[in-house]
Amino acid sequence: xxxxITPTLDFNPLFLAGAGPCxxxxxxxxxxxxxxxxxxxxxxxxxxxxxxEVAPRYRLGERVMMGNHAxxxxxxxxxxxxxxxxxxxxxxxxxxxxxxxLAASGDELWSRTYHSPSGGPSRATAATVDPPGNVVVTxxxxxxxxxxxxxxxxxxxxxxxxxxxxxTGPGRRSDAAYDVACDSAGNVYATGRRMLPTGPSLVxxxxxxxxxxxxxxxxxxxxxxxxxxxxxxxxxxxxxYVAGVRIVARNNNDxxxxxxxxxxxxxxxxxYDGPAHREDGVNDMARDGGNNVYLAGAATVSGRxxxxxxxxxxxxxxxxxxxxxxxxxxxxTDSAGAVVVGGGYVGATGNKGKGCLxxxxxxxxxxxxxxxxxxVGMLNAGTDIALWxxxxxxxxTSGEEYLxxxxxxxxxxxxxxxxxxxxxxxxxRDPHVAVDASGNAYVAGSYRCSPDALGVSISKFxxxxxxxxxxxxxxxxxxxxxxxxxxxxxxxxxxxxTDGSLTSPTDYLVVKYAQ
Numbered sequence: 001x002x003x004x005i006t007p008t009l010d011f012n013p014l015f016l017a018g019a020g021p022c023x024x025x026x027x028x029x030x031x032x033x034x035x036x037x038x039x040x041x042x043x044x045x046x047x048x049x050x051x052x053e054v055a056p057r058y059r060l061g062e063r064v065m066m067g068n069h070a071x072x073x074x075x076x077x078x079x080x081x082x083x084x085x086x087x088x089x090x091x092x093x094x095x096x097x098x099x100x101x102l103a104a105s106g107d108e109l110w111s112r113t114y115h116s117p118s119g120g121p122s123r124a125t126a127a128t129v130d131p132p133g134n135v136v137v138t139x140x141x142x143x144x145x146x147x148x149x150x151x152x153x154x155x156x157x158x159x160x161x162x163x164x165x166x167x168t169g170p171g172r173r174s175d176a177a178y179d180v181a182c183d184s185a186g187n188v189y190a191t192g193r194r195m196l197p198t199g200p201s202l203v204x205x206x207x208x209x210x211x212x213x214x215x216x217x218x219x220x221x222x223x224x225x226x227x228x229x230x231x232x233x234x235x236x237x238x239x240x241y242v243a244g245v246r247i248v249a250r251n252n253n254d255x256x257x258x259x260x261x262x263x264x265x266x267x268x269x270x271x272y273d274g275p276a277h278r279e280d281g282v283n284d285m286a287r288d289g290g291n292n293v294y295l296a297g298a299a300t301v302s303g304r305x306x307x308x309x310x311x312x313x314x315x316x317x318x319x320x321x322x323x324x325x326x327x328x329x330x331x332x333t334d335s336a337g338a339v340v341v342g343g344g345y346v347g348a349t350g351n352k353g354k355g356c357l358x359x360x361x362x363x364x365x366x367x368x369x370x371x372x373x374x375x376v377g378m379l380n381a382g383t384d385i386a387l388w389x390x391x392x393x394x395x396x397t398s399g400e401e402y403l404x405x406x407x408x409x410x411x412x413x414x415x416x417x418x419x420x421x422x423x424x425x426x427x428x429r430d431p432h433v434a435v436d437a438s439g440n441a442y443v444a445g446s447y448r449c450s451p452d453a454l455g456v457s458i459s460k461f462x463x464x465x466x467x468x469x470x471x472x473x474x475x476x477x478x479x480x481x482x483x484x485x486x487x488x489x490x491x492x493x494x495x496x497x498t499d500g501s502l503t504s505p506t507d508y509l510v511v512k513y514a515q
Contacts, residue, residue, distance in 0.1 A: 103514035106470040110159040114508035118144040121505040127493035129485030130182040140176035163211035169194030191229030215264035238262035268317035274299030296339035321365030349382025369411035393441040395433035449473035
């Protein structure tokens with residue numbers, strides 16, 4: 001007869017995942033406490049005392065005396081399978097992180113495409129990164145049964161598809177999204193248009209982090225509903241600001257701004273009608289720490305000549321100011337394409353005539369300085385602006401070249417310079433700029449990689465110095481937005497002709513690069 005083994009009272013965390021060590025022998029009748037429910041989940045039934053106080057615990061694999069027989073406590077297979085699965089997940093995550101860390105700057109870490117089930121065209125128009133580092137893109141995707149839908153897709157940092165969600169408007173026609181944002185809880189917001197039988201209507205969608213649609217809001221049918229959302233931001237308490245365009249009549253548009261609660265209830269709607277009551281529009285919006293918002297766009301001042309416009313609304317919907325730098329003196333169609341706010345100042349970039357115009361205001365609306373850049377005889381325009389520690393990074397186009405430069409908020413910089421990261425004869429389109437935590441700027445967009453096709457181009461700058469350029473010429477593709485996330489995440493979203501033929505439908509494209 002083998003000698004019995006003295007039981008140990010050492011705590012063994014492996015028991016937390018499997019059956020209770022007391023095997024039900026410590027069952028009590030008091031089942032009302034939270035401690036009781038916790039122990040039930042672990043396979044034990046006790047009162048306020050712990051299982052250690054009721055029955056001794058044995059180490060896995062030890063022999064224990066069960067009556068007159070010595071038995072070996074078996075290792076629970078369910079626990080073994082669970083631990084093995086966790087080890088596999090951790091190993092894959094470690095490989096993904098190691099791959100990112102070992103990759104050279106500018107290397108393509110992965111790319112993902114989304115192909116419509118019915119083979120229709122799909123195009124991603126906006127991208128953002130949520131707090132855990134997942135990338136979310138939105139745009140539109142055609143399906144034969146519903147027409148063009150708003151399609152929102154979420155990927156993990158290592159490229160695994162988390163979820164896809166389609167939204168189909170009641171008109172089952174041409175729905176589309178133009179901007180996307182995430183809040184601190186990972187909820188996703190998208191804005192654009194839904195097609196009603198009476199025409200386009202501004203729409204705002206909210207999904208939770210798991211992709212469950214929480215609500216749909218926007219403007220309905222009728223004269224006030226003919227609109228579309230162009231940009232949105234999330235406030236510090238979860239409210240959502242949306243900027244868009246309201247269609248009044250032919251050649252007559254107004255700017256519209258809306259504010260919603262986190263539950264989707266509209267708090268207010270504001271319309272801005274320019275001095276000439278003609279064609280006004282908005283391209284971008286930014287928010288400061290006080291939840292004032294700043295809209296960048298254009299206002300028609302006289303005739304059909306639009307002017308560079310920045311205007312601001314307070315959290316209660318009161319218009320704080322609007323600034324049209326040159327009043328009625330415009331002789332061309334000018335517009336502000338992007339806006340950023342920080343440090344008590346507002347920076348905006350766009351075009352004035354054929355020049356790239358960058359403007360700095362105080363948050364109170366006072367004009368501080370302007371900079372005009374560009375090549376004589378070329379069409380020049382600023383397309384995006386970012387801010388880091390008192391310096392603006394501006395991206396734009398000048399003829400067939402990228403336009404990039406760094407300008408101090410105090411206006412003491414040297415203006416903008418021309419940078420073509422690909423070739424002197426490349427056609428560069430709609431570049432976007434973003435700045436990482438170290439102040440490096442990234443400029444991404446599309447370039448002409450052959451006489452008949454475009455590719456994606458991205459460049460990294462430290463100050464004025466270009467550090468590297470990466471291109472993606474094949475299959476033909478376009479970059480439409482740029483997003484930076486934590487831990488070296490750098491994403492370009494757009495569209496791709498996956499089969500290489502420019503006559504075929506396009507797919508969503510998301511590419512991750514090493515910083």
